[in-house]
Amino acid sequence: MTLLGVQAGDQKTHIKVIGDTLADAFLSKTEAIPHARIEEMTKRLANLEDFVTDEDMGELALDKESIEMMLGIDASMIEVISSGGSNPSGAVMAWANELQTGNWFTLDHNNRVTQVQYAWRSDRGQLHLFASADGHCHLMQIQHLAAYLQAGLLVPNEEETLTVRATRDALAKLDANPDRLLQ
Numbered sequence: 428m429t430l431l432g433v434q435a436g437d438q439k440t441h442i443k444v445i446g447d448t449l450a451d452a453f454l455s456k457t458e459a460i461p462h463a464r465i466e467e468m469t470k471r472l473a474n475l476e477d478f479v480t481d482e483d484m485g486e487l488a489l490d491k492e493s494i495e496m497m498l499g500i501d502a503s504m505i506e507v508i509s510s511g512g513s514n515p516s517g518a519v520m521a522w523a524n525e526l527q528t529g530n531w532f533t534l535d536h537n538n539r540v541t542q543v544q545y546a547w548r549s550d551r552g553q554l555h556l557f558a559s560a561d562g563h564c565h566l567m568q569i570q571h572l573a574a575y576l577q578a579g580l581l582v583p584n585e586e587e588t589l590t591v592r593a594t595r596d597a598l599a600k601l602d603a604n605p606d607r608l609l610q
Contacts, residue, residue, distance in 0.1 A: 508536060508567040508575070515573035523573035524552060531584040532557065534565060534575070541565075542584070 515523070526545055534543045534557060543557035543565060555572050557565040567575070575581035 504562055505564045505566050506536070508565055508571050510571070513574060513578065515570070515577045519577040520569070520573045523555075523569055523576055526555075526572075533582045533584060535580045535582075536565065536575075 526548075528545050528548060530545050532543050532545060534541050541559050541563075543559050545555070546558040546564070547556040548554070553569055555567055555569065557567075559565075572581070
């Protein structure tokens with residue numbers, strides 16, 4: 428900070444602001460969606476793939492009404508994403524198939540941005556469920572999942588952002604050599 432022309436008295440103020448900002452960032456981490464809520468929803472959806480054979484694994488005609496009719500459940504909290512995005516590349520399809528449940532994403536659907544957790548993948552990997560903290564769920568087939576990834580409409584939230592990593596590395600270097608602050 429001295430190289431930037433910041434006076435010694437002002438440096439402490441700037442360091443406090445940076446420290447407070449980092450503390451807020453760590454404390455504001457999104458809470459996980461209760462496991463019981465996810466289990467309840469996935470038990471209801473587990474048999475959805477039974478309505479098609481392996482030869483039919485293309486597009487399923489899914490919407491809230493068809494889910495309610497096939498499974499006999501209330502689908503009012505499920506939004507079926509059945510359109511949007513372009514034809515995904517093979518690499519993006521492979522990426523979509525490798526996603527790990529439990530990870531958080533930012534979903535931009537119908538110009539509404541939502542933080543969602545990847546909650547479930549069906550046995551054959553055709554259907555995917557994302558749940559938001561407010562209880563709404565988004566169900567999509569693999570083709571639409573990959574299309575959303577490719578279009579940047581579904582973006583993984585990094586567990587550790589670049590800024591946090593850089594700050595952690597800088598603090599580790601300072602801990603190893605505290606004299607750097609005095610230079």
